[in-house]
Amino acid sequence: MHSINKIKKKQATATIQYYLDQGAEVLIISASIENWIKPWAKENNIEIVLATSIEIDDQGKLTGRFSSVNCKGQEKLRRLLEVYPNIRPEDLIIYGDSKGDKQLIDFAKTSFYKTLAY
Numbered sequence: 001m002h003s004i005n006k007i008k009k010k011q012a013t014a015t016i017q018y019y020l021d022q023g024a025e026v027l028i029i030s031a032s033i034e035n036w037i038k039p040w041a042k043e044n045n046i047e048i049v050l051a052t053s054i055e056i057d058d059q060g061k062l063t064g065r066f067s068s069v070n071c072k073g074q075e076k077l078r079r080l081l082e083v084y085p086n087i088r089p090e091d092l093i094i095y096g097d098s099k100g101d102k103q104l105i106d107f108a109k110t111s112f113y114k115t116l117a118y
Contacts (some may be wrong), residue, residue, distance in 0.1 A: 011116040013044065015095070020045055024093075029080060031072035031100055050079040072100035077107055 019026050027048035028041055034051035041049045053068035069075050081087065092108035094101070095116060105111040 015116045016044055016046065019093075029071065029076045029104065031070055031076075048083070050076070050083065074103050076101065077103040080104065080107075 016026055025048070026046050027050065028037055028046055029050045030037055031052055033054050034049055035054065037051050038049050041047075050071060052066055052071045055063040055065040055067040057063050071079060089107055089109040092110065094104045094108040094111040096102070096105050096111065097114050101113070105113060
């Protein structure tokens with residue numbers, strides 16, 4: 001079992017599956033480390049993960065530093081718009097659970113904060 005399954009809300013999987021069944025493109029935008037999120041996302045049929053990258057040295061060891069800007073706040077919105085430059089607020093449904101999601105929530109026409117309703 002992936003460690004994310006131990007901490008995610010139970011309804012998260014059902015909500016993700018609901019949108020996938022509707023033919024929606026589901027992506028994760030997170031300040032968490034991408035190496036941790038991507039395997040879980042792939043197991044749940046989510047292909048796009050925009051997250052914080054960690055630095056690995058020439059010997060393949062973690063340095064303890066980020067190799068990207070921390071993907072939180074305005075950076076989340078910037079990355080979304082980098083991947084989807086023509087996306088419109090009415091094309092999005094955003095789920096957020098922290099103050100780092102505020103810019104995404106404010107941008108989208110439809111958003112949910114600290115809930116997984118659909």
